[in-house]
Amino acid sequence: MSSLLETKIAARQHALREQGLLRQRKLLSVDHTLNTNASTSSPRFVFEGRAYVNFSSNDYLGLSRVPELAEALHLGAQTYGVGSGASPLVTGYSDAHLALERELCDLTGHEAALLFCSGFSANTALMKTLFDQHDIVVADKLVHASIIDGLQDSGAQLKRFLHNSLESAERLLARDQTSALITESVFSMDGDCAPIAQLSALCRQHHAWLVVDDAHGFAVLDGYHNAEAAKLIDVQVVTFGKALGCQGAAVLGSQALIDFLVSNAREYIYSTALSPANAALALAATHYSTAHPELQQKLLENIALFKQLCREANVPLLGSDTAIQPLIIGDALQTLQVAEELRAAGIWVGAIRPPTVPVGSARLRITLTAAHAAEDIAKCVAQLAQVLSRIGVPLVTERQAADDHR
Numbered sequence: 326m327s328s329l330l331e332t333k334i335a336a337r338q339h340a341l342r343e344q345g346l347l348r349q350r351k352l353l354s355v356d357h358t359l360n361t362n363a364s365t366s367s368p369r370f371v372f373e374g375r376a377y378v379n380f381s382s383n384d385y386l387g388l389s390r391v392p393e394l395a396e397a398l399h400l401g402a403q404t405y406g407v408g409s410g411a412s413p414l415v416t417g418y419s420d421a422h423l424a425l426e427r428e429l430c431d432l433t434g435h436e437a438a439l440l441f442c443s444g445f446s447a448n449t450a451l452m453k454t455l456f457d458q459h460d461i462v463v464a465d466k467l468v469h470a471s472i473i474d475g476l477q478d479s480g481a482q483l484k485r486f487l488h489n490s491l492e493s494a495e496r497l498l499a500r501d502q503t504s505a506l507i508t509e510s511v512f513s514m515d516g517d518c519a520p521i522a523q524l525s526a527l528c529r530q531h532h533a534w535l536v537v538d539d540a541h542g543f544a545v546l547d548g549y550h551n552a553e554a555a556k557l558i559d560v561q562v563v564t565f566g567k568a569l570g571c572q573g574a575a576v577l578g579s580q581a582l583i584d585f586l587v588s589n590a591r592e593y594i595y596s597t598a599l600s601p602a603n604a605a606l607a608l609a610a611t612h613y614s615t616a617h618p619e620l621q622q623k624l625l626e627n628i629a630l631f632k633q634l635c636r637e638a639n640v641p642l643l644g645s646d647t648a649i650q651p652l653i654i655g656d657a658l659q660t661l662q663v664a665e666e667l668r669a670a671g672i673w674v675g676a677i678r679p680p681t682v683p684v685g686s687a688r689l690r691i692t693l694t695a696a697h698a699a700e701d702i703a704k705c706v707a708q709l710a711q712v713l714s715r716i717g718v719p720l721v722t723e724r725q726a727a728d729d730h731r
């Protein structure tokens with residue numbers, strides 16, 4: 326007889342498979358036919374013996390393949406060892422960590438910073454530690470799972486406002502004495518940006534803190550990684566695994582907040598510190614991105630090219646201006662089918678399904694980077710248009726016609 330847990334696991338996996346929602350890892354390897362050091366050729370990998378152009382990574386500036394940064398990691402490991410050896414409050418906090426914290430403060434204008442091994446743990450630690458059952462917190466409908474998990478653990482009363490709606494946010498702020506409003510700078514699944522300046526003004530008016538998850542904006546979006554950021558944003562979470570191409574995260578805010586987290590955040594206190602080599606790498610990556618503004622320019626050009634080609638081919642995008650370009654298909658199984666057909670043409674895009682996005686809004690999440698070559702972007706759009714019309718997903722003109730008849 327099966328145990329209770331075996332039965333539960335089998336039933337849940339079966340249900341997910343039936344709904345097209347089963348998640349599985351894909352084992353990828355390096356495309357050895359490429360010069361992997363070349364940060365100018367489109368990002369590629371090999372899956373089951375075949376090479377694909379990667380349109381689904383968050384390595385927006387292509388920094389993960391920059392040789393100088395590989396050297397910075399190597400040097401960091403030689404200097405400090407390959408691991409931190411302890412939690413930060415024991416013996417895991419070194420001058421490599423302090424140097425990165427200082428750099429992040431200089432870049433954003435915040436007083437102090439605290440490093441974590443991932444953005445997920447930075448967000449959950451912040452939410453769980455900062456809020457408790459006495460707090461009312463309002464958050465955009467689309468904030469990341471790590472924020473929701475942390476808020477649920479905190480016991481705070483959570484109220485959600487309509488995505489990017491100032492009216493909806495203000496209604497909630499006016500109703501109750503709210504401790505904080507939480508949003509993202511660039512939304513991870515929609516690619517649109519929050520109206521940070523206006524939200525900041527609302528928060529000031531209602532004496533609430535503005536907390537911004539800047540995972541997808543930091544180092545790519547002008548505006549929130551300069552010394553002005555701290556004037557608008559009370560707490561900013563930046564991650565190193567997206568545009569900086571490496572790993573880890575930081576919470577930035579006042580010295581009082583960071584001191585409070587140091588003595589209370591369980592994820593920080595009871596976990597091995599980010600390795601100093603990774604801190605040295607993230608520091609080198611911030612320097613590299615600042616010293617190479619042409620990468621941001623190239624990314625903007627690639628985004629513009631992708632959008633223009635999609636417009637010409639009637640491919641129905643959501644209207645994002647960032648590196649994250651979603652194409653809503655709706656049905657989860659059909660989304661998987663489109664992604665599969667693109668793979669048959671050597672193009673890899675993310676198929677995002679519930680619960681990551683709301684039911685009925687399954688989508689392709691296509692991400693552009695500074696490293697994509699123009700011909701690969703053109704190939705991606707051409708294939709996309711072909712596959713959509715073959716499978717019967719409405720193109721812009723057909724969607725428009727359907728809307729006109731409503």
Ligand SMILES: Cc1ncc(COP(=O)(O)O)c(C=O)c1O
Pocket residue numbers: 442443444445446448469471509513538540541564565566573574
């Ligand atoms: C908006 C947002 N916040 C936080 C995270 C977590 O960051 P990390 O990947 O460093 O854990 C992600 C990652 O997907 C994200 O999209």
